[in-house]
Amino acid sequence: MTTLPPSSEKKLGLVIDLDICVGCHACVVNCKEWNTGGYGAPLGDVDAYGDNPSGAWLNRIHTFEVTPEDAPNGGQAQIVHFPKSCLHCEDAPCVTVCPTGASYKRGEDGIVLVDEKKCIGCGLCAWACPYGAREMDPVENVMKKCTLCVDRIYNDNLPEIDRIPACVRTCPANARHFGDFADPSSNVSKMTAERGGMDLMPEMATRPVNKYLPPRPKTRPASERELAPALAPRTQEGLLGWIDRALEKLG
Amino acid sequence: MHPAVSVIFFTVTSGAGLGLIFCLGLGWPMPASPLAAFLVSLLAGGLTAAGLISSTFHLGHPERAWRALSQWRSSWLSREGVSAILTLTLLGIYALVWMMTGERVAWLGLLISLFAAITVFTTAMIYAQLKTVPDWHSALTPACYLAFALAAGALLAAGLGTATTLIGMPVAILASAALIVAWTAKLLWWNRAGTIGFSHTGSSIGTATGLGGLGAVRLLERPHSGENYLTREMVHKIGRKHAARLRRIALVTGCAVPLALCFLAMATGQPAFLFLLAFASLMAGLFAERWLFFAEARHAVSLYY
Numbered sequence: 001m002t003t004l005p006p007s008s009e010k011k012l013g014l015v016i017d018l019d020i021c022v023g024c025h026a027c028v029v030n031c032k033e034w035n036t037g038g039y040g041a042p043l044g045d046v047d048a049y050g051d052n053p054s055g056a057w058l059n060r061i062h063t064f065e066v067t068p069e070d071a072p073n074g075g076q077a078q079i080v081h082f083p084k085s086c087l088h089c090e091d092a093p094c095v096t097v098c099p100t101g102a103s104y105k106r107g108e109d110g111i112v113l114v115d116e117k118k119c120i121g122c123g124l125c126a127w128a129c130p131y132g133a134r135e136m137d138p139v140e141n142v143m144k145k146c147t148l149c150v151d152r153i154y155n156d157n158l159p160e161i162d163r164i165p166a167c168v169r170t171c172p173a174n175a176r177h178f179g180d181f182a183d184p185s186s187n188v189s190k191m192t193a194e195r196g197g198m199d200l201m202p203e204m205a206t207r208p209v210n211k212y213l214p215p216r217p218k219t220r221p222a223s224e225r226e227l228a229p230a231l232a233p234r235t236q237e238g239l240l241g242w243i244d245r246a247l248e249k250l251g
Numbered sequence: 252m253h254p255a256v257s258v259i260f261f262t263v264t265s266g267a268g269l270g271l272i273f274c275l276g277l278g279w280p281m282p283a284s285p286l287a288a289f290l291v292s293l294l295a296g297g298l299t300a301a302g303l304i305s306s307t308f309h310l311g312h313p314e315r316a317w318r319a320l321s322q323w324r325s326s327w328l329s330r331e332g333v334s335a336i337l338t339l340t341l342l343g344i345y346a347l348v349w350m351m352t353g354e355r356v357a358w359l360g361l362l363i364s365l366f367a368a369i370t371v372f373t374t375a376m377i378y379a380q381l382k383t384v385p386d387w388h389s390a391l392t393p394a395c396y397l398a399f400a401l402a403a404g405a406l407l408a409a410g411l412g413t414a415t416t417l418i419g420m421p422v423a424i425l426a427s428a429a430l431i432v433a434w435t436a437k438l439l440w441w442n443r444a445g446t447i448g449f450s451h452t453g454s455s456i457g458t459a460t461g462l463g464g465l466g467a468v469r470l471l472e473r474p475h476s477g478e479n480y481l482t483r484e485m486v487h488k489i490g491r492k493h494a495a496r497l498r499r500i501a502l503v504t505g506c507a508v509p510l511a512l513c514f515l516a517m518a519t520g521q522p523a524f525l526f527l528l529a530f531a532s533l534m535a536g537l538f539a540e541r542w543l544f545f546a547e548a549r550h551a552v553s554l555y556y
Contacts (some may be wrong), residue, residue, distance in 0.1 A: 003325045018393070041449075052477060060474035062555055064456075068466035079471060082460055083437070084555065099329035118318055121311015124328055126484065130383045130454070132552035135480040141311025198366070198461040201551065203452040204382055212461050239547035 004095055005107035010107045010182040012148055013088050013209035014168065015188045016198060019216045020175035023061055023081030027167035027176060031085070031146075033159070034166035038151045040116045044139030056135045058146045059085040066215075077220055081090055083176070084115030086133035086146035087200065088112050094125035094134060094145075103143070110182075110209060116142045130204045132223055149162040153178070196238055252384065253487040253546035255306040263537045265302025265335070266396060267530075269367040270404020271295040273343055276364030278355060280414040285350040291411055293347030296339055299370075303335055319534070327380055331373035338366040353554075378544075383551040385451045386444040387544075395440050398433035403533055405429045405508065410526035422538045423521055427513040430533070434506045437540065444547065447556070459554040475554060483512060484549035494547055497539045503535015 037056055038044040045055030062082045068075040081172065088105075092112050095103050103113070103116035103125050114125075119142040126134040134145045149165035152158060162169060168176040179188035188211070191197065197211030236244055275281070281291050307313040321335070343365045349355050358404040375396035378387040406429075409422040449455060454472070457463020460465060475556045509529035516525040 018377065027435045054477055054479055056480065057474075060479075062460075062470065064460055064462060064468050065471040066462050066468050068468045071466070075466075077466070080462055081435050084474075096325045097328065097380070099322050099326045099332065101318070101322050118315070119312065120319060122309070122319070122328065122550075123311075123484065125394035126480070127381055128383060128552070131550040132481045132485070132555055136311060136484075138480070142351070143389070200456050200461055201452075201454055201456060203435075204551070205453055213463060215465070 004092065004105055008091065008105075009182060010109040011088075011209050012111060012153070012178070013181050013188065013211070014085070014148075014176040015167070015179070015191050015211050015213060016083055017191075017195075017213040018080050018082065019195075020173050021061075021081040021083060022173050023063055025061055025170065026170050026172060027083060028057060028059050030166045030170035032057055033195055034149060034152070035144075037148070038149070038199070040114070040144070040145050041137060041140040041142065043119050043144060044137045046138045054138065055202055056144045058133075058135070058144060059083060070080045070103045070208045074220075076220075078215060078218060080215055084131060084133070085168075085210075086112060086148075087131060087206070087210040088146075088148065090207035090209060091126040091205060093130075093204075093206060097204045099124070107143040111148045112145065113147055113150065114143050116122060116140070130201050131208075132137075134200065148178075164183075167219055181211075224226070252549045252550060253484045253547045254377050255309045257305045259538060259545065261306035262396070263302070263376070263534060263541050264305070264373060266298075266392050266400040266537075267407065268295050268298025268302060268405035269402035271407045272299065272338060272367040272403045272404070273364045273401065274412075275342075275409035276345070276360040276367065278357065279280070279408045279412050279417070281412050283353065283472045285353070288346060288349040288353075292349070293364040293406075294411070296342050296346070300337060301371045323430055325465060326486065327373055327376040331370060332376060333354075334366055334370040334373055336369050338363060341366060346501065359425070359532060367400075368397065371397050382452065384548050385449055386548040387449045388451060389440070389443060391436060391440040394436045395433065398429070398436045398494055399451065399537060402426070402429040402536070403530060406530040406533060410523045410530060415521055421517060421521065422519045423513045423526075426526065426529070427441075427510055430506060430509055430513070434502070449549075449551065453457055454551055454554060456554050459551070470556065472502050475541075478522075482556055486553045486556045487546065494543060497524040497543050501536045501539035501543065503536070504532050505540060508532040 007021060030045055043056045047053050049081045062084060064082055065077055065082045066080055071077060088110055095105050100118045100120055102115045104113060121136060121141045123136055129171050134143050137144045149160040155163060166209060168178045177188050177191060179186040181189055183189060192211045195213040197213050199208050201210060222224055272550060275295060290326055296336035307316045310316060319332045323333045345359050345363055368453035372393050379389060379392035383390050405426045409426050414422055435549050455463060456468045460468055462468045512525050
């Protein structure tokens with residue numbers, strides 16, 4: 001059913017900490033690996049080992065440069081690595097445009113999924129998404145998207161520590177967190193409140209569940225310090241101090 | 252946006268077919284013989300159906316296209332499928348009665364006109380509903396689709412029909428008026444598209460990344476060195492290269508030539524072939540216009556690339 005469910009009791013999603021992400025792409029690779037063997041058809045590639053490889057990925061990392069307004073007066077530009085996957089929006093426009101009912105949002109936990117057996121591969125959902133979260137599989141010709149690793153998070157066959165999305169499990173810097181945004185005491189809700197977690201393109205009125213934590217402000221020392229204080233000459237004690245003083249006297 | 256040939260062919264061809272169905276339903280006088288009734292209905296239904304069938308060619312799974320009829324409550328694409336099939340079914344009944352009895356049932360005619368218009372409207376709404384593509388997200392989009400369908404249908408009806416005057420006016424004048432209305436709407440649409448940017452929502456690379464508050468944001472590195480589905484489908488730029496030239500082609504073949512042929516028809520007793528020539532020229536112009544409709548449109552996801 002491509003009408004949206006009433007607001008769900010659980011709102012599962014991710015917090016992505018832009019202050020911490022180092023842009024290693026481990027989450028990208030582990031996402032591809034898990035989702036090639038898990039839910040639905042494998043994530044296809046075309047010309048994977050050729051000159052022009054291309055394929056479906058559910059998570060991609062862009063890298064942006066931010067130049068502050070006070071850059072001419074010494075303000076420092078920063079590099080921000082920016083992982084992007086489905087935000088599991090509450091008002092998901094990709095769901096309501098679907099003509100077949102293949103694209104749906106689950107009432108029980110808010111996860112947005114594609115029923116690949118119903119998908120006709122028209123691509124309209126990808127057009128409706130402002131974030132570029134959906135990609136057509138080049139081999140199966142059905143729409144692929146982040147499932148929030150629905151086949152991990154409820155999977156009793158996995159050790160409990162692994163019952164989180166693959167991207168979160170693999171992140172070596174701990175920049176990704178998984179939890180329930182409907183619960184104000186959850187880790188993700190607390191982080192969002194403490195760090196000013198933000199929506200991407202809030203003006204598109206999609207009400208994303210996933211939140212991004214902004215990079216912490218760059219700190220600068222109050223006064224100018226020497227670059228390498230160890231290199232500055234210092235009065236020495238002992239033999240070296242005596243040599244220093246003796247040489248100075250020689251002029 | 253990537254201009255898929257099957258979708259361009261679909262919107263132009265089925266638009267013309269539905270325009271003709273609209274004119275037929277309103278009772279545009281046609282030759283009386285059952286054969287003429289059959290051929291005219293076949294042409295109107297055939298253009299519409301050819302467009303619909305071609306639109307399934309861009310699907311990943313055309314064999315599942317029937318599923319698209321299920322979500323008419325929420326999806327414009329589904330509504331389009333449903334109303335197109337209803338229109339064609341009603342046209343079939345209308346054509347059968349027309350061939351068997353020689354009578355064109357007025358109330359059924361009004362119904363097929365209504366459904367033809369609804370179908371064109373739903374097609375346009377597939378694009379106009381997308382907040383992610385500001386060029387399309389406007390009431391001018393359905394206005395253009397409806398007006399172009401009417402202009403194409405009117406030229407075709409003028410060429411096939413027997414009427415020289417309708418509602419007190421020569422059909423050449425009526426067809427010219429439809430052309431002028433359609434291209435006026437399109438000029439307004441182009442004018443809006445040229446200035447809108449992402450101003451309708453205020454989106455920018457700053458809001459897309461949420462980093463705008465920290466300073467000026469620019470893309471340093473793409474996620475990958477090659478192209479992907481998103482860049483091919485939505486960050487498509489090649490089609491814009493010849494935009495100015497294609498607009499001139501669209502205006503000349505789609506507007507100036509058909510108008511000139513209509514005026515020539517006025518002066519020469521409205522021979523049918525001039526209207527058919529004008530229709531062919533309009534269709535050529537509309538292919539260029541529809542190519543640009545896709546190729547020039549910018550998608551919000553391009554802010555990330």
